[in-house]
Amino acid sequence: xxxxxxxxxxxxxxDAMLARYxxxxxxxxxxxxILANLEARQRAQISFWRWGWAVAAAVLVISAGxxxxxxxxxxPAPASMQVHRVPPPAPAPAQTNTARALPAPSGRxxxxxxxxxxxxxxxxxRNVFPSPVPLTSQEIAAIRLAKRDPNVVQTIVQVQELERxxxxxxxxxxxxx
Amino acid sequence: xxxxxxxxxxxxxxxxxxxxxxxxxxxxARFVYRVAYSVLRNHHDAEDATQETxxxxxxxxxxxxxxxxxxxxxxxxxxRIAVDYRRKVPEQSLDEAAEAxxxxxxSASGAEQSVxxxxxxxxxxxxxxxxxxxxxxxxxxxxxxxxPGAAIAEILQIPEASVRTxxxxxxxxxxxxxxxxxxxxxxxxxxxxxxxx
Numbered sequence: 001x002x003x004x005x006x007x008x009x010x011x012x013x014x015d016a017m018l019a020r021y022x023x024x025x026x027x028x029x030x031x032x033x034i035l036a037n038l039e040a041r042q043r044a045q046i047s048f049w050r051w052g053w054a055v056a057a058a059v060l061v062i063s064a065g066x067x068x069x070x071x072x073x074x075x076p077a078p079a080s081m082q083v084h085r086v087p088p089p090a091p092a093p094a095q096t097n098t099a100r101a102l103p104a105p106s107g108r109x110x111x112x113x114x115x116x117x118x119x120x121x122x123x124x125x126r127n128v129f130p131s132p133v134p135l136t137s138q139e140i141a142a143i144r145l146a147k148r149d150p151n152v153v154q155t156i157v158q159v160q161e162l163e164r165x166x167x168x169x170x171x172x173x174x175x176x177x
Numbered sequence: 178x179x180x181x182x183x184x185x186x187x188x189x190x191x192x193x194x195x196x197x198x199x200x201x202x203x204x205x206a207r208f209v210y211r212v213a214y215s216v217l218r219n220h221h222d223a224e225d226a227t228q229e230t231x232x233x234x235x236x237x238x239x240x241x242x243x244x245x246x247x248x249x250x251x252x253x254x255x256x257r258i259a260v261d262y263r264r265k266v267p268e269q270s271l272d273e274a275a276e277a278x279x280x281x282x283x284s285a286s287g288a289e290q291s292v293x294x295x296x297x298x299x300x301x302x303x304x305x306x307x308x309x310x311x312x313x314x315x316x317x318x319x320x321x322x323x324x325p326g327a328a329i330a331e332i333l334q335i336p337e338a339s340v341r342t343x344x345x346x347x348x349x350x351x352x353x354x355x356x357x358x359x360x361x362x363x364x365x366x367x368x369x370x371x372x373x374x
Contacts, residue, residue, distance in 0.1 A: 006356060010355045010356050011352060013355060017300075018301070018319070020294075021215065021298070021301060022215040022317075022320040022322070024210075024214050024220075025207075026207060026220070026224060027224070030206050030207065031202055031206045033224075033228070034202050034227065034228055037228050037231075037232070038198065038202070038232065042235070
């Protein structure tokens with residue numbers, strides 16, 4: 001067999017092989033599988049966005065709630081942290097009891113919490129001491145009543161005294177067995 | 178436009194996109210599959226690549242109206258995805274492929290025609306896999322029906338003349354290997370096949 005013939009045959013073989021190379025058929029139902037996959041993805045995408053919005057809204061509500069709670073807790077705070085300067089050392093006339101009541105060194109800034117200060121003993125007079133607590137509605141009502149009619153207060157005091165005495169008697173008397 | 182009108186319009190556009198997408202899938206799925214298969218040579222991977230191609234199309238469904246040649250666009254996407262998949266497979270040289278081809282050819286001698294054809298296809302796969310990359314890409318795409326030289330050039334982003342040159346060179350290399358393979362097989366088996374008869 002001459003070289004030309006061999007080459008021609010090789011060419012034919014190559015053509016045949018290349019023609020078959022990609023002439024394949026996919027498994028049946030390829031289109032349906034692709035469409036089902038796309039539909040599932042679309043659905044997943046939609047639900048993702050829905051849940052995304054729901055989660056974002058929930059986070060917003062929770063953070064707003066936390067903010068609100070934090071603000072309400074912080075409201076009585078303005079008076080809670082009083083910063084003031086302790087006057088320079090004075091010869092403390094009222095220093096009677098403990099060393100704890102000694103004034104701080106001059107010019108030092110002291111932060112005090114109202115609760116702690118109230119617990120300490122008598123000390124030097126301060127510019128600002130426990131923040132004034134606003135009166136309750138009952139107290140305000142009582143003051144108004146007393147202003148309008150002082151006799152009512154007297155009567156209330158008397159009634160309270162009588163009640164106290166009655167209770168004391170009851171306590172002292174032995175109960176029936 | 179009020180909010181409700183906007184929503185209705187968006188839904189209408191979305192449903193129009195879906196209809197168009199479905200048409201494209203029905204029309205071109207097999208073509209996309211063949212492009213993927215030409216690179217991957219594996220039904221499972223080719224189907225995965227086809228699915229991935231249409232998922233990407235779905236992501237860009239709103240741009241479908243602007244695509245001039247959908248088929249070419251799909252071929253380009255499928256090609257890129259398939260090439261990405263293929264990167265996982267180690268490459269081999271043309272000589273290694275030819276060595277393996279000799280074994281295949283020997284095992285096929287005397288066997289039934291279908292086995293011979295199967296082995297020849299496996300041989301061709303190995304030989305194409307052994308080509309230099311720029312030649313291999315052109316040959317692979319040229320084997321897909323319906324893909325003319327201009328489309329191959331578009332997919333590979335090279336001039337059409339380069340496609341022709343590379344295809345010619347690749348064919349030459351494959352032919353030489355086939356001839357070498359044939360003579361080696363004859364020598365090894367000691368059989369002289371008379372093609373003239």
